[in-house]
Amino acid sequence: MSGETIQSLAHLKEQFQKLPGIGPRSAERLAFHVLREPREYAAQLARAIIDVKDKVIHCTTCYNLTERDPCPICSNHNRDQGEIWVVEQPNDVMTLESSGLIHGVYHVLMGHLAPLEGVEPENLTLDALVDRVRAGGVREVVLALNPTLDGDGTALHIQSLLGELDVTITRPARGLAVGSQIEYATAGMLESAIRGRAPM
């Protein structure tokens, strides 16, 4: 480009470019798109961005993202409050909910323990989880953490925290991916599947 630099356009492009996965070309395309659309569109976009910052909070019970506290899942009396699915991130709640199979409630840890990177128990919502279980009425805690080393370490840590409480601790099955072929399974998948084989 030559001639005058249009400051406001350059600024918008700059802001888009900060978004994950957006390079300079895409940022420019998005900026021109906004420019071409009616003013009302730009206002809606701006409002949506501000709203998400102003209105979305963490549920004080389960720490999932919500606009009201307690969140719709925690305050739904048709959900089984005695079954808590422990996950790492709010995204995981969305994924599990999309299965339509979970009747219990959630607890979002807001990450996993990573001792080598300095992520310690006090950086997660572990105390709140223990308090929830201690308060009673919880039969089962399902540790639906990522099956990574840090996720598994976090699960074992939680198991030791809840060890003395009267609650069943479970985790989702692991091993072969459904729809895949044994031939292409990794050593980790195979070993999990072999150790965790179940009667049929």
Next chain:
Amino acid sequence: MYDTVMALIADQAVVLAKVDYSETSQVIVFFTREHGKVRAIAKGIKRGTKKRFAVGIDLLDVGHVVVSSRRERGAALATVTEWKQTTANAGLREKLFRIYGAQYVVEITASLTEDWDPHIELFNALMATLRQLCEVSEPLTSVVRFQLALLDSIGSLPRFESCVQCSRREDLLVFSSFEGGMVCKHCEPGQVEKRHVSPATLERLWDLHSAAEGAPPQATAPHTGLDPTVDVSDAGTGSHASGRPGRASSNPKVQSEYVGPFDLLDYHISHLMGRAPRMASKLVSVQVRRRAGGG
């Protein structure tokens, strides 16, 4: 040998660490058998967009890696082009103290080895240690052996059998990391950085050390001139590795014969690293909880 413009390097590897690099990429720190520590970027790994990384590369994974190194070796970050996990070491993930033991071992390996500096014997020791840790009921026995193997491999194995200053084999009283070994009670007053060592700890280290060298254990244990009933292995008089009070050995009920050697070698390793390994206190505390009947 690899000082070419572009080289493909295939090797066995253990994953020592991984760091997020961008929205979709991670830098993986591998410890390879024949090329030492190699840092390589795994592009697209976080979204699983690349078929070869469909399940990610996890900490402590053991496998076969191919990296391409664009410049002369060590000059730039390599790129992971292939990865195949060969061993799962799934037993590690069954107990927290096994994970902590393994993480301690990779933490000190990552910290005390240089990029592209091969140590085949250390790689073999690491593989053997991870395998052992999959089955152990306490981690320190394997971890202490690995501490010794690592120190030996990087040329920093301390002298335990005689005074580093006067070579006396009796009256060994304190350990000095700076001096690289034991100091006798006659030379001890001149020593600024030092840590008391119990006779039991010293004896255990002698056994381990001579076993590692394939020699039969010494007929006579080193005489330390200390009351053998008093374990003062935690009474560090040097200040460098302080900050972890109340370690396991302060509680006689949870005293393991490997806690003393572990603490002493960890003290030395902390000096070499310039900081205490993050996993050290966790490893000992999880051991305490477990022995006290907890998880």
